[in-house]
Amino acid sequence: MTEKIRRRASSKGRTLDLIRSSGPISRVELAELTGLTQATISTVVRELLTDGVISETGRGESTGGKPRMRLEINPASRLGIGVHIGQDYITYIVADLAGTVVGRKRVDGPGDDSPVSVVARMTDDIESLIVGLDLDRHSLVGMGLAMPGPIDRIAGTVRGVPSLLGWTEFPIRRALATTTGLQVELDNDATAAAIGEYWLGATVGYGSYASVYMGSGIGSGIVVDGTIYHGLSANVGEIGHVTVDARGPLCPCGNFGCLELFAGPRAIMNKATDAVARGELDIPLTGKTSVDFAALGTAAARGDATASALIQESADYMASAIVSMVNLFDLPLIVLAGNAFSTTGSIYVRTITRVLAERAMVRDIHPIEVRVSVNGNDAAALGAATLVLQERLSPRSLRSVAP
Incomplete structure (x- = not known):
């Protein structure tokens, strides 16, 4: 060009x-x-x-x-399909140019199935969504695919994702592009969530912000001066693998004492499962981390002491890591996105807000707002749909006005 x-x-x-x-x-x-x-x-x-x-x-x-x-x-003139592959669910969303959701579908996650069989299932799901919504195929600009990192955007693969270990180096982007006939864009789920917040106007007034995404793991999408910051390989913002205890346990990523080992839903649910076995906690357990973590959050909201202590422990660790991120990037806004916040968002917002007010280096210079995503459980999928619209129709920068 x-x-x-x-x-x-x-x-x-x-x-x-x-x-x-x-x-x-x-x-x-x-x-x-x-x-x-x-x-x-x-x-x-x-x-x-x-x-x-x-x-x-x-x-x-x-x-x-x-x-x-x-x-x-003209919102209906172009449509984007967003897909989020999570540990427990695969979420599909069709969005128009205004960021309005035209249709959605959620199915079981990959589980232990091979990537090839999951791609075949996803292809059928996408076709049924297009047919069921009677979409004009000419208006579809492509598919945005959001996955937990680390990702290789050039190769169109993920590498060493704890919840998708069997997917390492599988060419997921090329596979879906081949089976669906759509152009596919791959990005980190936290980055996709950050783009979705912008498109829906939830970050008006903020040129810089971070979307902290917690699903099966913890990541963050970072916008600096109106531009998504991808880093060299599009793997910026892996806050879940920031060391919070140098003498802590070994993480699957090879680091010691990562945030996810202390604050992530899987780590918290391991403790919750032990508490259930001891008779100290009464919540239903399904074996699906996202579902069980939501149940734990509901119990905490009802005032259960054990559930509250576990969620608070996660929030405390999360707040400490976010203080470091705010200190590094001087951010005025933190958006909490992902299904892990569906029943626990208020606890995390309250805790992170308090800790930032006490410990952030810029606390006496400007306020730092913390809020829950406007997109709820669909943050990554909707972000993926807007990602492909952004990629095809607008500049990489999110800024609409030149400085």
Whole structure:
């Protein structure tokens, strides 16, 4: 791609992203906000109108001259499929250009099945979703695939994920692209969740933030000055493998005393299972970590002392790790995403907020807000759907306005 074509694609993406996030908006306002010339904006808008991605929605109020024509996104013109492969569940979501969920489906996770058999099952699931929703296949721009890390985005594989050990170096991106005929983008589930928060407008007013994702493991997606920070290999933000006890047990990642070994749902449920066996805790156990952790959270919310102590232990460790992350990146916002927060979110928000107020280096300079994701259990899947829309239609940067 030549530099001229790259600039045109960037201008087109920035313009589209601004119309999506701020429309209805006029051509003059687009030129002012992007810094692009009126001629460039006119050309870009004409292309977007031809593509059917935006539409003219009438004229605004007059400011003395001829009222300006307003532009807005055409949400249904493009759709993205988002898939999140977790330990216990595989979640599918179809979202439009506004980030609105058109349809969703959740099925059992991979379990001990081979990657080949899971891909075959996923292909059938995706086809049934497309047919069941009567989707226009021409409007589908592709599929976003969110998985726990570490990932290799170039090869389209995951490597050494504790919950998906049999998947190491399996070419999941190529396999799904081949069986479904869709273009597939692969990213870390925490990064996908961070993108989803932006698309739904949940981070308005914040140029930098982190989405801390807790499912079977713990990770984080980091946005710095409006841009997703991927690092060299798209494996930034592995907060679950930050050492919180240098003399702690060996983690499957090869490190000692990782956060996941103390705060992760599997670690907490190991203790909860022992407490159930001793008769100190009464919760149903299904063997599915996410389901059982939610039950533990429900018991904690009801005031069960043992459940509360276990969740609080996890929250305390999590808060300490997040203090380190805030100190490193000077973040004003932390979003907690993932199904692990479905019944426990308030405990984590309260604990992390308190610890940041006490220990963050910037505590006397600016506040740090902590909130639960607006996307609930669908954060990674919805983020994956918006990821592919972002990748195909907008620039890599999440910024819609040039600095």
